[in-house]
Amino acid sequence: MVETSSINTTCVYQTCYQVDFPCVIVHGGAWNIPQNRTQHTLQAVQTAAKRGLEKLLDKSQGNAAIEAVECAVRCLEDDGLFNAGFGSCLCANGSVEMDALIMDGSHLRCGSVACVSRVRNPISLAKRVMEETPHCLVVGQGAEELAEELNIPMVESSLELVSEVARKEWESMDNNYPGAVDTLFLQNISHETVGAVAVDSLGNIACATSTGGITGKRKGRVGDSPLIGCGGYSDSRWGGVSVTGHGESIMKVTLSRRIIFGLESGEEPIVAVENSLKEMYERVGGKGGAILLTRQGKAVIGFTTSRMAWALASRRVTQSGIDGD
């Protein structure tokens, strides 16, 4: 079912399913995904959702929801097509700086990292921050030192994480961040940040988000993705969310927390996503997308860009999509 609505020239494309548990939903960024990337993008999100479901069905996993979202996001970080892990977009100075967040909604435990340049899978470092430190967010050099201590796979130089596509986009943006934001987000385009939300058979709800940010960003700029309540939020009493879009706008409206707050206030899941994305556009002019999985088994996919790649997998329901209309 696809529902659309239009307010103040922005359209919220929405899809909603009733799902069985365990279930995982994955996104691969909200933007004007070119036709020649459609097939690869769809296949990649489908595979990531399938891998996540395998973790959810594997009885040996402890907190299966956390393992599932890490696994799904790692698949996309490794793919090379997405703006996360290998393939991340470039900062103004031509380097790569990545942000990631993971959250366990059962105990509101969270781990995130920002401005890491040499970690192959930032989502796995974020998970270790959550599990093995008393902190929620570790950044830059300190985060890389932690990765070394924990024997997390690293590259010698961030240049090893640069794909040809990311380099070409950086060259075409000509070191112009406002131009990149206008082009990539405000003109109905965003970029392939990745994320996942999972509910395991015990009712634990987890979320994860990983990104290289926005092409041409200043070195040291942190986006929404690693910030609790912005790039993702999970509370097993209500649901889990992962979002993508213009980071500065998402931060201003704390988009993920806003969606969960909508549920707490009695909004239907589809309305919580719709109202939150509309508010972000109307108040601060930002576009983007969100995936939501609720405790009641509602999966909602919503976006204000023209396309967003997503896939969901449970024992009974397997769905994916990319088009807004």
Ligand SMILES: NC(=O)C[C@H](N)C(=O)O
């Ligand atoms: N494409 C994205 O989602 C970018 C990310 N939200 C950021 O601003 O860093």
